[in-house]
């Protein structure tokens with residue numbers, strides 16, 4: 610369960626005009642709207658690193674297609690990927706978007722690092738302290754700070770709520786930090802401001818991650834968000850500033866979880 614503490618609204622320009630959405634209410638409303646979202650099909654840190662590297666700038670459906678084809682034709686094991694010929698890997702990588710040769714190179718790198726440094730079993734990082742496990746993951750291609758946090762979250766280890774760009778945009782628009790050009794600073798500001806209201810349960814954090822991401826992808830788009838369809842519009846700073854005319858009049862100052 611998400612803890613239902615008072616929200617920390619740091620950038621609300623006109624607090625009297627808005628109802629206040631706690632983080633738990635935000636997630637509850639998104640869950641009502643989108644339903645319970647399932648995790649990625651990848652299981653364990655090695656498969657999740659491969660999942661992150663399956664595609665480039667393509668939708669989840671294609672990522673799933675490439676990942677599952679690789680799993681079926683080659684196997685989701687480092688030794689199997691290391692010995693697979695290019696004639697097998699390249700056609701699979703071509704389904705994953707631009708620069709398929711680079712993708713094959715990265716798949717081989719992921720296999721090589723796992724074999725050489727972890728004796729072929731990346732699950733061993735899950736017995737290490739969080740910071741060490743995270744450092745180990747950041748050696749792999751395309752895995753930065755939030756990516757490593759996300760992989761560990763889906764392995765049942767959590768240290769806060771990792772956010773990719775969609776989820777971060779939603780929380781910034783709701784007023785959890787100021788929008789700013791410095792992405793890293795904005796990310797840290799949101800993390801700092803939500804830290805005290807996060808649940809401790811990894812499954813609740815996984816669901817929060819998935820729902821915020823989905824909302825950013827489907828309605829709270831970077832350009833022209835569909836605020837008129839949004840279940841969070843009544844408590845949204847961004848909507849209040851940019852599209853206040855369609856908002857219903859405020860009823861009370863705090864919304865309780867449904």
Ligand code: SF4
Pocket residue numbers: 779782783828829830834835836837839840841842843845846847848
């Ligand atoms: S009201 Fe608009 S800007 Fe605010 S969270 Fe919803 S879609 Fe995003």
